[in-house]
Amino acid sequence: MTVSSEEPLLTIRELRTHFFTSQGIVRAVDGIDLRVDREQTVGLVGESGCGKSTVAMTIMKLIPMPGKVISGSIVFNGKDLLKLSEDETRRLRGRELAMVFQDPMTYLNPVMKVGDQISECVVLHQETPKKDAKKEAIKLLEKVGIPSASRVVDYYPHQLSGGMRQRVLIAMALSGNPLLLIADEPTTALDVTVQAQILKLIEGLKEDYHSSLLLITHDLGIVASMCDKVYVMYAGKIVEQGDVLDLFENPKHPYTSALISCSLSIDEYKKDLFAIGGTVPNLINPPSGCRFHPRCPEAKDICHIEEPQPVKIDGEHIVSCWLHMQKGG
Amino acid sequence: MRDEGDKLVCEKSVMLKKGRIEVTLYILRSNWKRYKKNKAGVLGLFLVFFFIVVALGAPLISRVDPLRTMVGPPSVQPSLTYPMGTDDLGRDVFSGFVHGARISLFVGIMTALMSAGIGVALGAIAGYKGGKIDSAIMMITNMFLVVPSFFLCLVIVAVFGATIGNVIVVIAVLSWPSTARLIRADFMSLKETEFVEAARAIGASDLDIVLKEILPNALTSIIVNTSLLVANSILVMAGLDFLGLGDPNVPSWGKMLMNAQPFLRQSWWMALFPGIAILLTVMGYNLVGDGLNDLLNPRLKER
Amino acid sequence: MSRKGLLKQILFKCAFTLLTILIIVSVNFALIHLAPGSPVLMIAGEAAMSDPEYLIKMSKYYGLDKPIIEQYFLYLQRLFVGDLGYSWRYNERVAVLILERIPATLLLTVSAMVFAVFFGIFLGVYAARRPYSTVDNLVTTFVLTGYSIPIFWLGLMLILLFSVNLGLLPIGGMRTIGGNLTGFDYILDVLAHLLLPTVVLGTRTLALVARLTRANMLYVLGLDYIVTARSKGLSERRILFKHALKNAFLPVITIIGLQVPWILGGALLTETTFSWPGMGRLMYESLLTRDYPLIMGILVVTTIVVVAANLLVDIAYAFIDPRIRITNEG
Numbered sequence: 013m014t015v016s017s018e019e020p021l022l023t024i025r026e027l028r029t030h031f032f033t034s035q036g037i038v039r040a041v042d043g044i045d046l047r048v049d050r051e052q053t054v055g056l057v058g059e060s061g062c063g064k065s066t067v068a069m070t071i072m073k074l075i076p077m078p079g080k081v082i083s084g085s086i087v088f089n090g091k092d093l094l095k096l097s098e099d100e101t102r103r104l105r106g107r108e109l110a111m112v113f114q115d116p117m118t119y120l121n122p123v124m125k126v127g128d129q130i131s132e133c134v135v136l137h138q139e140t141p142k143k144d145a146k147k148e149a150i151k152l153l154e155k156v157g158i159p160s161a162s163r164v165v166d167y168y169p170h171q172l173s174g175g176m177r178q179r180v181l182i183a184m185a186l187s188g189n190p191l192l193l194i195a196d197e198p199t200t201a202l203d204v205t206v207q208a209q210i211l212k213l214i215e216g217l218k219e220d221y222h223s224s225l226l227l228i229t230h231d232l233g234i235v236a237s238m239c240d241k242v243y244v245m246y247a248g249k250i251v252e253q254g255d256v257l258d259l260f261e262n263p264k265h266p267y268t269s270a271l272i273s274c275s276l277s278i279d280e281y282k283k284d285l286f287a288i289g290g291t292v293p294n295l296i297n298p299p300s301g302c303r304f305h306p307r308c309p310e311a312k313d314i315c316h317i318e319e320p321q322p323v324k325i326d327g328e329h330i331v332s333c334w335l336h337m338q339k340g341g
Numbered sequence: 342m343r344d345e346g347d348k349l350v351c352e353k354s355v356m357l358k359k360g361r362i363e364v365t366l367y368i369l370r371s372n373w374k375r376y377k378k379n380k381a382g383v384l385g386l387f388l389v390f391f392f393i394v395v396a397l398g399a400p401l402i403s404r405v406d407p408l409r410t411m412v413g414p415p416s417v418q419p420s421l422t423y424p425m426g427t428d429d430l431g432r433d434v435f436s437g438f439v440h441g442a443r444i445s446l447f448v449g450i451m452t453a454l455m456s457a458g459i460g461v462a463l464g465a466i467a468g469y470k471g472g473k474i475d476s477a478i479m480m481i482t483n484m485f486l487v488v489p490s491f492f493l494c495l496v497i498v499a500v501f502g503a504t505i506g507n508v509i510v511v512i513a514v515l516s517w518p519s520t521a522r523l524i525r526a527d528f529m530s531l532k533e534t535e536f537v538e539a540a541r542a543i544g545a546s547d548l549d550i551v552l553k554e555i556l557p558n559a560l561t562s563i564i565v566n567t568s569l570l571v572a573n574s575i576l577v578m579a580g581l582d583f584l585g586l587g588d589p590n591v592p593s594w595g596k597m598l599m600n601a602q603p604f605l606r607q608s609w610w611m612a613l614f615p616g617i618a619i620l621l622t623v624m625g626y627n628l629v630g631d632g633l634n635d636l637l638n639p640r641l642k643e644r
Numbered sequence: 645m646s647r648k649g650l651l652k653q654i655l656f657k658c659a660f661t662l663l664t665i666l667i668i669v670s671v672n673f674a675l676i677h678l679a680p681g682s683p684v685l686m687i688a689g690e691a692a693m694s695d696p697e698y699l700i701k702m703s704k705y706y707g708l709d710k711p712i713i714e715q716y717f718l719y720l721q722r723l724f725v726g727d728l729g730y731s732w733r734y735n736e737r738v739a740v741l742i743l744e745r746i747p748a749t750l751l752l753t754v755s756a757m758v759f760a761v762f763f764g765i766f767l768g769v770y771a772a773r774r775p776y777s778t779v780d781n782l783v784t785t786f787v788l789t790g791y792s793i794p795i796f797w798l799g800l801m802l803i804l805l806f807s808v809n810l811g812l813l814p815i816g817g818m819r820t821i822g823g824n825l826t827g828f829d830y831i832l833d834v835l836a837h838l839l840l841p842t843v844v845l846g847t848r849t850l851a852l853v854a855r856l857t858r859a860n861m862l863y864v865l866g867l868d869y870i871v872t873a874r875s876k877g878l879s880e881r882r883i884l885f886k887h888a889l890k891n892a893f894l895p896v897i898t899i900i901g902l903q904v905p906w907i908l909g910g911a912l913l914t915e916t917t918f919s920w921p922g923m924g925r926l927m928y929e930s931l932l933t934r935d936y937p938l939i940m941g942i943l944v945v946t947t948i949v950v951v952a953a954n955l956l957v958d959i960a961y962a963f964i965d966p967r968i969r970i971t972n973e974g
Contacts, residue, residue, distance in 0.1 A: 074874055074875060102877050105874070106875065106878075115868065123890050136876070136878065185875075483660070484664045484667065486902065486905075487664055487954050492946050499934065500679045500680075500686075576794055580909075583913065583916075584913070584928060585932060598796060601800070612804070613801070616797030619794045620789070620794065623792040623794075627788060
């Protein structure tokens, strides 16, 4: 029952996920629209705490307590995920919809052999009989570039290096031939030298499996090298989105420009390090109007008062900023 | 001092400004507000106080002598005159219920205090001194934990006589290990804290540090553990009584149950009421212990 | 590196166990000589006090006129060959009396332990699935009652309900007297008699196991690798038992070890309540008649059994925990 390849794979509309804590309601995701097409790599970028991981968890319907989806729709492969039962969702997970997490140490079961953790995926998703599962697991380990896979399959997670563990997580995610692979900061916990390898691996495998990739990160460099399209998120909202090239050459939102300046200052030799002033906003009591206004160098009066609506710059490039909106419009 | 959740000990600066009594009252009041939220804990407190009141007021509540036989016809079902019936020898069960509380509570509390005393002392020494002394004490503790203490209790009471004093001492001596372990863990972590270092820097003696700095912070564990010890002691004593090793001149619930066993079919009330008494009393202390534990050692509990 | 480290641990535990046994045995010896009344009383038992010839024979045999140190070593020597004394009342060697009763107690205690662990874990897991739900609250209440209840009273109440009123189960004993049943029927008969005592003896341990399992499961279910397991689309049952329980289960073994001494004490009360023909009931009878050699003998045997069982549990723990095993492997 798959939809034709012209239709987008994932369409998120007006998604709101709030956390009801004793301190107040944390509006982690507060009305976002997002689209991922077939075999596309989409980046979701923003600072820590802006809600991007929550988007990923919401798609997988793995939001921890006390979180709840308030409104919106997530249409994946023709079905609204938010309307599915727990059973139906479970059938999708690991198969059409898979996820790779950030910290491979805590996200792997410490008392289970690595091979067993992959085997159970293989048995479940590929319907391999148990006796062949181990062989399949070894094959998957080889596919993600782990040397001596036949030995590693009997190792426990703590016997592997960070990079290897991440490869295991990737192997588990791919075992079901996912249509959409969500990678939540897949290299943030790894050494810099290993990061590039893992990213390359993910890119290559994504091509092999003809999957789409939703890449969540705070690192613009990764976005630039890997993504076709990018969404910039701030304080629970999407502030700018567009083709990667468009966005990098022509950033329209002050936050995007700031982010770009931050990362470029490491590449290019500059005298001053550029930093965005202020701190990450409180998601329980976000700033009024445009949420970025307290830190925005170009904030105007109206920015304090009213939230800007999305405006199309051209093609895929859309921005939510008063600088680009007609006054009173 | 301790983390935000532990309000039993509050900031030193507050203590210095206000008077000692005011501070204590303030602490008690704010802790009570939080404790009230735990319904189970409140129930436990009610049960504990209920039986203390019953124990203290026994002679007023039931003027009948619980040990006197033939106060009424034997084996009477619960009725208006005898709300819990009479046993096979005509003793008033209700009177036994009420008076039995006295010995249970007395033994329970005394044993718990003694056991806590030994446990805290040994645990403190082990935790504070560390090293070889710690290993030695821990080895002794483990030995006590491993042997069947109930059997030992029985044998010692059988050999040396079943007086109240003996019973208290025996149970106390065999139940201190759990407290000792807890206190040792507390002391081991507390002795590394800043205020202890500060006290040492001033030149306070070891005893001073233990008594004035560490012990007040370990107080929460001690209180919780003591409540649980009372519960345990009451159960052990009831067991001893049930086996016939209690003081014959004192009315006790365990003994009533022992008498009830041959008459289970005919006179079920003889067994029902003393047992409920034990159950509720023990439950009370367990609930209070758990309630205090939840109050003073908060864990993450986001709903 | 692994084998040596593990071996060292095991040897140390064995040494500790032997030391504990030696101490208990010595305490036993001390009791004989510290008790009010003469040591002969301790050796012969109250009932024998009416038999002066027997008393003289015992005094000579046990060398009561010899120096204490010599008596101590004689005592240890006798224990080593299994001579636990003689019961005048039963007219039989203590060791024999005890051995006769061990199987019944073993059956009861093992059943109770298995019952407690099995159901305790299940209750703990299912309570943890939906914390603070009705099921969870019920389990919590049950747990609280389970470890506040005096087990002899629980036994009496269950007898009242099931045997007296409902007539479903036998009142006591291990088998129907005069039943003369064989084979399968015999087994069923014993099982019917075993049911209530097992439940009674196992209740407290069940409560503790359930509580600990629930707490551990709640903790583990909040950890990251459970999120991974869920993201793989695994069934709830698989996540609970294969992933979460494996991690939550380890401390339960420690509890089991600590409960062994308690279960033996509880067996005494249970056997007395249900007239179960085991070592516990023998102890009760000997307490009633102040049959001291029997009392002491049972104490020694019980201690050795408990301490040895604890040692086995410790060793099992060291083997089962893969992290300990692996850290030893380096």
